[in-house]
Amino acid sequence: MxxxxxxxxxxxxxxxxxxxxxLALLCILPFLHMLAISFSxxxxxxxGRVGLxxxxxxxxxxxxxxxxxxxxxAFLVTIRRTLLGVTIDLAVLILTAYPLSKSNxxxxxxxxxxxxxxxxxxxxxGLIPTYLVVSGTHLKNTIWxxxxxxxxxxxxITILLNFFRQIPKELEESAVMDGAxxxxxxxxxxxxxxxxxxxxxxxxxxxxxxxxxxxGMIYMSSQIKYPLQTFLxxxxxxxxxxxxxxxxxxxxxxxxxxxFQAAQIIIATVPxxxxxxxxxxxxISGMMLGSLKG
Amino acid sequence: MVQxxxxxxxxxRSKIWGAPLLSKGEIAIKSASRKLRVDPTLYLxxxxxxxxxxxxxxxxxxxxVIAFQSYDIAMGxxxxxxxxxxxxxxxxxxxxxxxxxxxTVYISFLKLVVRFIxxxxxxxxxxxxxxxxxxKAIQTMIYLPHFISWVVISGILISVLNPTDGIINGLITxxxxxxxxxxxxxxxxxxxxxxxxxxxxxxxxxxxxxAALTSIDSNLYEAASIDRANRWQKIWNIxxxxxxxxxxxxGTLSMGNLLNAGFDQVFNLYNPLVYSTGxxxxxxxxxxxxxxxxxDIATAAxxxxxxxxxxxxxxxxxxxxKLADYRIF
Numbered sequence: 259m260x261x262x263x264x265x266x267x268x269x270x271x272x273x274x275x276x277x278x279x280x281l282a283l284l285c286i287l288p289f290l291h292m293l294a295i296s297f298s299x300x301x302x303x304x305x306g307r308v309g310l311x312x313x314x315x316x317x318x319x320x321x322x323x324x325x326x327x328x329x330x331x332a333f334l335v336t337i338r339r340t341l342l343g344v345t346i347d348l349a350v351l352i353l354t355a356y357p358l359s360k361s362n363x364x365x366x367x368x369x370x371x372x373x374x375x376x377x378x379x380x381x382x383x384g385l386i387p388t389y390l391v392v393s394g395t396h397l398k399n400t401i402w403x404x405x406x407x408x409x410x411x412x413x414x415i416t417i418l419l420n421f422f423r424q425i426p427k428e429l430e431e432s433a434v435m436d437g438a439x440x441x442x443x444x445x446x447x448x449x450x451x452x453x454x455x456x457x458x459x460x461x462x463x464x465x466x467x468x469x470x471x472x473x474g475m476i477y478m479s480s481q482i483k484y485p486l487q488t489f490l491x492x493x494x495x496x497x498x499x500x501x502x503x504x505x506x507x508x509x510x511x512x513x514x515x516x517x518f519q520a521a522q523i524i525i526a527t528v529p530x531x532x533x534x535x536x537x538x539x540x541x542i543s544g545m546m547l548g549s550l551k552g
Numbered sequence: 553m554v555q556x557x558x559x560x561x562x563x564x565r566s567k568i569w570g571a572p573l574l575s576k577g578e579i580a581i582k583s584a585s586r587k588l589r590v591d592p593t594l595y596l597x598x599x600x601x602x603x604x605x606x607x608x609x610x611x612x613x614x615x616x617v618i619a620f621q622s623y624d625i626a627m628g629x630x631x632x633x634x635x636x637x638x639x640x641x642x643x644x645x646x647x648x649x650x651x652x653x654x655x656t657v658y659i660s661f662l663k664l665v666v667r668f669i670x671x672x673x674x675x676x677x678x679x680x681x682x683x684x685x686x687x688k689a690i691q692t693m694i695y696l697p698h699f700i701s702w703v704v705i706s707g708i709l710i711s712v713l714n715p716t717d718g719i720i721n722g723l724i725t726x727x728x729x730x731x732x733x734x735x736x737x738x739x740x741x742x743x744x745x746x747x748x749x750x751x752x753x754x755x756x757x758x759x760x761x762x763a764a765l766t767s768i769d770s771n772l773y774e775a776a777s778i779d780r781a782n783r784w785q786k787i788w789n790i791x792x793x794x795x796x797x798x799x800x801x802x803g804t805l806s807m808g809n810l811l812n813a814g815f816d817q818v819f820n821l822y823n824p825l826v827y828s829t830g831x832x833x834x835x836x837x838x839x840x841x842x843x844x845x846x847x848d849i850a851t852a853a854x855x856x857x858x859x860x861x862x863x864x865x866x867x868x869x870x871x872x873x874k875l876a877d878y879r880i881f
Contacts, residue, residue, distance in 0.1 A: 274680055538695070
């Protein structure tokens with residue numbers, strides 16, 4: 259049905275398109291600005307002459323970044339913790355969500371066991387007691403401090419077990435009748451049918467591990483063991499942190515290499531941008547799985 | 553839990569299988585289901601997660617007792633002296649503690665309001681865009697900042713808001729204004745927190761509304777057009793009523809976060825110059841606990857926060873359940 263637009267409607271459409279376009283640009287311009295700075299000369303960047311296009315184009319900052327040992331080390335720590343972390347998280351998640359998706363008849367005590375996990379969504383010991391337990395179990399200064407304490411995520415379990423429940427019971431019953439074990443049922447029926455949910459959770463978890471910086475900061479005592487985001491925090495944020503007055507702060511801002519920081523920010527962000535197009539397909543459905551269940 | 557009740561109200565499957573002629577396999581199944589055949593591997597599967605949760609979730613919960621001790625790390629929990637509520641008294645007498653609580657509630661309240669309103673407005677406006685590709689492109693761009701860590705966003709903010717060479721102050725001075733020291737001035741710091749938080753997450757916040765909007769029956773809009781309803785009348789009478797349940801849900805659930813003013817953001821943006829407006833409970837207890845290693849006092853501060861948050865979350869879930877029929881199971 260085609261309806262002729264009145265002048266008011268036309269004005270609205272123009273204003274609306276313009277507004278939303280500006281809003282969308284506002285979301286990506288800061289990243290483009292950093293990209294421009296990272297490819298500009300130090301002098302141009304500190305003089306504030308760089309907008310959205312590099313001034314005095316140079317790749318010096320990137321050359322410096324990839325030669326810097328700590329930066330490479332941090333990058334590798336992050337890759338390792340992401341690969342290990344996501345693998346372990348997913349394995350434990352599947353093993354937990356599957357039994358909990360059963361009824362109380364198939365798994366006596368299911369409800370009680372579920373509560374063990376649900377409670378962790380609402381109460382926690384908080385920063386210091388967690389820190390003491392992680393230290394007490396000797397994870398400090400190992401990569402496991404970045405992985406083990408966060409393996410079980412009750413929220414992910416809820417999402418996956420609700421997904422498992424939508425799978426028709428008949429499939430399992432016929433497999434069991436043919437003598438399939440529970441492991442077999444999980445691997446051959448439930449997992450192949452849950453790929454969309456698993457893909458979503460994998461993506462969320464990967465981004466989570468990639469972006470996580472706090473545990474690196476409190477559990478690692480030397481910079482060489484820092485994951486990338488913790489390392490970045492150290493060079494970008496921390497220099498400002500202890501300074502007391504404005505003149506010192508301004509001085510610091512001048513001597514610290516603006517272009518070099520920008521280059522490292524870009525390198526740390528590119529992997530997220532690289533998977534972003536693939537993510538988009540999944541995170542929307544993932545968010546709906548999470549928020550409109552029940 | 554409700555689902556459980558429905559399940560148990562239905563007749564057990566073994567009754568349905570009570571057919572007169574049974575094959576050998578069916579007899580096996582029948583007797584097996586009567587005995588409530590339980591596969592022990594199911595319990596084994598749960599074991600890793602139960603152990604991990606016991607150690608890393610319930611362990612710290614038990615560790616909360618140090619809030620009532622004068623905790624000495626060398627002596628451990630068993631040998632440390634019990635001091636009752638001394639740590640809590642200390643906190644409430646602490647000169648800046650009230651300020652910290654006020655900052656926390658104030659910052660997170662402002663964020664809740666802005667984060668509630670902006671996604672709704674943007675979703676309604678996006679819904680008015682009829683060109684699908686254009687809409688998708690805008691959505692792709694506005695979702696992006698959500699997936700970037702606060703460390704990186706803070707790095708960008710520190711760079712662009714810098715008083716001497718940041719681009720924002722460059723623009724301000726270009727138009728004849730005075731440079732603003734955004735991250736070091738108490739009169740603007742809260743504003744920076746609220747705006748940058750909204751900037752990062754408003755796009756992601758629209759996802760849930762966009763999903764609700766696409767499920768509105770397009771016949772309603774066509775019928776309204778035939779009745780010569782203008783755009784505002786359609787938005788007011790069709791679009792907004794279509795998303796009210798989601799608005800209630802998002803609004804009630806967000807109330808549980810009143811004491812979460814955003815540690816990741818504040819911790820990476822604040823500095824001693826803006827403690828009086830920017831210091832929140834989480835950053836305060838981090839400095840006491842990790843920087844000063846006063847574990848007992850920091851744990852007490854964390855415990856106050858957890859207790860109040862638990863109350864708030866319970867109320868918000870109860871309201872979400874009553875008003876929007878929301879369940880976590």
